[in-house]
Amino acid sequence: MISKTKLRPLPALVLSSVFSVLNNFPRFPGSESNARTLSAYYLGLSLRRVEDLFHVPKNTVQYYWRKLANYFSPPSCSGHYAVDETKIRVVNGLLYWLWVVRDLNTGKVIAVRLSKTRSGLDVILLFKGKRIRLEKTINILPDGGPWYNKLSTLGVKHEHVTFGKKNLVEQVVRSLKLRLANMDKHFPPNASKGSIIRWGKAFFTLFNLFQQGE
Known part of the structure; x- marks a missing residue:
């Protein structure tokens, strides 16, 4: 404790x-x-x-x-990122997917998105909707999910990596899961999609500050 x-x-x-x-x-x-x-x-x-x-x-x-x-928003992005997604549960049975993008050079989480589905469209909205700089981007995809293939439609270079740099984004997901473990791994039944994403952005704001202080 x-x-x-x-x-x-x-x-x-x-x-x-x-x-x-x-x-x-x-x-x-x-x-x-x-x-x-x-x-x-x-x-x-x-x-x-x-x-x-x-x-x-x-x-x-x-x-x-x-x-x-x-x-939450950091001042700049380097163009080299790792991305992953994880399940977020609500007491009433709702299930969301939380998408996380981490800058490989700065170590900061630069984008998060919450969705009810896990699809190629969600991947596109994650990057295009957050206006992440994609020129000369290398996206490290830790799980090789087929939904990431949609990145090719954005002209983005990406690869599936099973070790090394993929740990950078997995560290973020592990930190989030450890925090949620103290909440019985779910949000209360009155939690809305908006309140969950706000909670996540607050968490990653402090995550980024803690990276700065290490």
Whole structure:
């Protein structure tokens, strides 16, 4: 279990980055403890546990977590990416696919998309809809799913890789699954598609900041 003590050695650069993002929010009280609070939730503590440890109302944590989604987009893309998809479940039985694109040079997650299907059209919308730079792109496809063949219609060079660089995007998916494991691997029954993607963008905002601080 994550404890308050274990959160103390978090890299100062990470907390500073989280704090600088939060400081752009209206009514932000301006303290490092709030950055630690969100970091604790990101690392797996429940909202109730965060409230008990840091004495911050869970509604406040949820408010700033949702705001983090607005700061998801990184400033630039290198043109070399890894892509993967994973299942996202809701208590009421709904199943979504979460698509993740990670920049191979910067290590940052640069695009996420949630869909009810897993198809070639979803792949096209993932890249074209997010306006990812595709010139001279090499997409590493860890599972070789046939839906990725649609990339050829975009004139994109891509290849199926089963080791090495494919681990970069699998690390992202593993981090997400570990976090969801503390939520019983599903979202509550009242979770909408929009709220799930906002939660994911907030998670990857902090993921990118933690990469910066390593």
